[in-house]
Amino acid sequence: MTQTKKKEQPYTSKLRGVAALLESTTSEEVIATKAAELIPIDRVHQSNSQPRRYFDPIKQEQLEASVNQHGILEPLLVRPIELEQYEIVAGERRFLAAKAIGLSKVPVVVKQLTDVEAMQIALIENLQRAELNPLEETEGILQLLSIETELSKDELVLLLYKMQNEAKGKVTQNVLGSPVSEKVIELFESLGKLSWESFVSSRLPLLKLPPEILTVLEQGKIEYTKAKTIGRVKDKTFRKQLIEEAIASSLSLSQIRARINDFQPKSQQEAIFYRLDSAYKRVKKSKKLLLSNPKKQKKLDSLLTQIENLISE
Incomplete structure (x- = not known):
């Protein structure tokens, strides 16, 4: 047989x-x-x-x-x-x-x-029945590992990164081959979903993403590869705008990378004017919404007056 x-x-x-x-x-x-x-x-x-x-x-x-x-x-x-x-x-x-x-x-x-x-x-x-989103899957596997190894989540994350560094030859091996690492490897093989190496490189970084990205990722509004890429953006305002645009316009990963490359400012001054240009485009798109909301319209008028006064000065 x-x-x-x-x-x-x-x-x-x-x-x-x-x-x-x-x-x-x-x-x-x-x-x-x-x-x-x-x-x-x-x-x-x-x-x-x-x-x-x-x-x-x-x-x-x-x-x-x-x-x-x-x-x-x-x-x-x-x-x-x-x-x-x-x-x-x-x-x-x-x-x-x-x-x-x-x-x-x-x-x-x-x-x-x-x-x-x-x-x-x-x-x-x-x-099997309804796929977990990548964040839920990551948290679930860590929970399972925690029960199996009796280690806390933080201890597990540290262990997995040590295993990765040892596997790449970056540090002397003293974790790989230990009973606890063998338990970890055995569990990933039993799951049959992804290898422990892939989990460390592609899933653990999700836990470090900014809160606003974690929220849309958990809701299944964006793929984890796109979430990780946007998560590398340091400018909070641009990052938020990019998340919204990526979801609303179903941007591809290459389109997201292109927008990030276009954003890279040579100076703080350029970053400010990029934000101003981006805000102007968003205001034009939201014209009907702003006109239908008197409070927002009044606030926008006040902000425009401030900008005009700033230019006059």
Whole structure:
């Protein structure tokens, strides 16, 4: 019998999600776990470690309409946390939809799970069913690593950068090959999503992005490659303008880079006049909005008077 190579498996071993969990049990356990039961919705609680934090409002409304018409077709996977109280492991969107339309009971499959197992399933279930945005995925993987290694998030980030520097030969090796680094590498191989090297180079930098970029990234309004590029811009005003333009005009990565290159000022004076020119273009685009808002129109008139007085002086 030909053995499937690890690289050919999209998700390996115990990290393949809810289906893998149910399929890995004995026949008696399958009967017990697959038999869904209806329980009051107020006994079901969301998990603090849920990797998915942003839910697209349009998709959520569509799900609510579906649940309202057809009911919940697939039960939630939950685990007991105290007497007759349960925590959601998989199915949070269905749970929120049920609450929104006022269902009093929801179908659940109850399974005894450790913190590690629950986090693994929640992360992989989200990766398979509805892709996490890159920021959520990064935070989720770090959570999973934290549980597995018993290291804090900051300690993990430091460890991963040390591993990267050692792998590149920049520093003497003393972390790679250690039990904790082997755990990290093994978990990434089990996830089958991306390598630990790729995670360090492409995902960890997202955690250092300015707040306004993190917000639109978390909302799925911009790709992480574009977010990283805009994040390198030091001028806050230009950075904010570029984010807005990139989203509104669906700028490509090359277009974003071109605008950044055009912005590079040779002096502080040039930077000021670039901002003035950019602001003028935005005012022209927002003409109707400004004219329909008396307060904004009055403020704009005042600012123009100040500029005219400045020029006169």
